[in-house]
Each structure stands twice: as C-alpha cells, then as structure tokens.
Amino acid sequence: EVQVLESGGGLVQPGGSLRLSCAASGFTFNSYAMSWVRQAPGKGLEWVSGIGGNDDSTYYADSVKGRFSVSRDNSKNTLYLQMYNLRAEDTAVYYCAKGDGTNNYYYTMDVWGQGTTVTVSS
Amino acid sequence: AIRMTQSPSSFSASTGDRVTITCRASQGISNYLAWYQQKPGEAPNLLISAASTLQSGVPSRFSGGGSGTDFTLTIGCLQSEDFATYYCQQYYSYPFTFGPGTKVDIK
Numbered sequence: 001e002v003q004v005l006e007s008g009g010g011l012v013q014p015g016g017s018l019r020l021s022c023a024a025s026g027f028t029f030n031s032y033a034m035s036w037v038r039q040a041p042g043k044g045l046e047w048v049s050g051i052g053g054n055d056d057s058t059y060y061a062d063s064v065k066g067r068f069s070v071s072r073d074n075s076k077n078t079l080y081l082q083m084y085n086l087r088a089e090d091t092a093v094y095y096c097a098k099g100d101g102t103n104n105y106y107y108t109m110d111v112w113g114q115g116t117t118v119t120v121s122s
Numbered sequence: 123a124i125r126m127t128q129s130p131s132s133f134s135a136s137t138g139d140r141v142t143i144t145c146r147a148s149q150g151i152s153n154y155l156a157w158y159q160q161k162p163g164e165a166p167n168l169l170i171s172a173a174s175t176l177q178s179g180v181p182s183r184f185s186g187g188g189s190g191t192d193f194t195l196t197i198g199c200l201q202s203e204d205f206a207t208y209y210c211q212q213y214y215s216y217p218f219t220f221g222p223g224t225k226v227d228i229k
Binding site for chain 1: 164177211217
C-alpha cells in the first residue's frame, strides 16, 4: 500500500525551529516529486514547498521562502521540512503529499498523510 | 503567484441535487488544474487532475471541465458522502496555489 506518514510536529516558541519528517512506503520514493501542504486551524489549504524526485530541485511559497528548507533522503525514503524562525502564522497541520508521477515539476498530489500539527506559541 | 478563486464559498444542497462549483485562475493555466475533496478531520483526497481526468476509484458522478482560466467541478447526483469542502489547485507554475475552498453542506 502506498503511504506517507508525517512526524515531528509539536509546540514551539516564536522564533524557534522544528524539523518535520515524512516516511514513505509502498512506492519507489526517488521517482516521485513530493510536497508539503499546510492548513491553519479553520482555514484552507496552502502549498508550502516541493522537491523533485531525482534532481532535488526545490520550490517554496513566498510566505516561507528563506525560513523553511525542504530536503529528502532517498536512501531512507524520507522527506523533511526544516523550519526556522517560526511565527504564530505558521501554526497549522502540515501534510506530506506524493506527486502523481506524471512530471517531476508540475504535478497533482495523489497520496496524502494524515498530517502533523505545528503550534507556534509562547 | 497565480491567484485561484472559487464560487460559491459555501452552499446548502440536498441529496440527489446536481451541483456545480466554479474555479477561476488569475492567468491562463492550460489544463493544469486539480480538484480535491476534504472532509472534517481528514486529509484532502485527489478527485480530478488535468481539469477533467477522474482519478481511479472516484465515482463517475464527479466530473471536471474547463481550460485556460475557467473551470468547473460538477457532482451529478449528490450523495450523503459528498458533503465536504472542495478545493481547486493549479500546478501550472510555482508556487502551486489552491482556491479558498467551497463547502457543500446539507440543506
């Protein structure tokens, strides 16, 4: 079964850092682009960041550019999101999502995890 | 960034109704448009890609259309399990962007 499972969320103070992980299984991880999408409480979906499957090209939303860094370890089938200088407005459920495989750069997200919650508060 | 809008933002409908949700992009995106369904407490679920391609396992009462800047999601005969929030998303250019969502609830 194709699955992705997020971990690493928690409570962090403003200005703090956190690293999220996404463990993938059931598919050839290095062949697929991956994305992070977040959802603030009671709000809609916001794409945060993406990374190519085999060339490590990375992309970010303007709201996180310069503060977040996406990476992957294909030997561990794991996606990461390193978050620095966190703000209250980064509070959200963070979802890991698998690209559909049709293209390394422009893709829909066909498998989603259940999300991990990040709360930024003092 | 490409801005996505949806209309209506919410509406009430009855089981058996035919409903249509509209999504508009601030610039042309060809057919690089996806639709997702999200139920409370759950992750989003991909329904349609490339504006009109139904994903495997998605009921045929769902259909998508459009190209360029204007798109639609139609549910042909609303079922109880379809009451949810629907999001469109463009993947034509970075950053990917979602519409604000359309909540469909029970009349």
